[in-house]
């Protein structure tokens with residue numbers, strides 16, 4: 001959890017607004033939320049906010065590196081406030097539940113390309129896909145419990 005989200009915004013040169021604070025706190029409370037999850041939480045917190053305002057705030061926070069944006073294939077972007085490390089994600093193919101996986105190496109890029117084609121590589125995007133325990137037991141049926 002963030003203990004002082006307002007000064008975090010200021011430190012990154014952002015004006016502190018109720019909307020940005022609420023968006024940042026929503027992401028912090030529920031890591032790997034989609035923009036829709038965040039919008040829902042923010043509405044509970046501060047009342048009406050447009051979808052666009054939520055997207056704008058998320059985009060701004062991600063651009064400043066205050067939050068991290070994960071874009072899994074075939075699913076909406078997710079946001080988290082765990083930044084500054086090179087952790088990876090494990091995503092359930094069935095329900096989309098996302099959990100953190102520590103990187104064994106810790107720094108980007110943690111994988112070495114066989115050939116870099118002259119590029120300066122700064123990141124390897126690693127996502128592990130699988131089936132979460134809940135979905136596995138659901139698939140096994142009541143007898144499988």
Ligand SMILES: [Zn+2]
Pocket residue numbers: 092093094095096097131132133134135136
């Ligand atoms: Zn699942």
Ligand SMILES: [Zn+2]
Pocket residue numbers: 031032080082087088089099100
């Ligand atoms: Zn994460």
Ligand SMILES: [Zn+2]
Pocket residue numbers: 086088102103104105106110111126
């Ligand atoms: Zn890694």
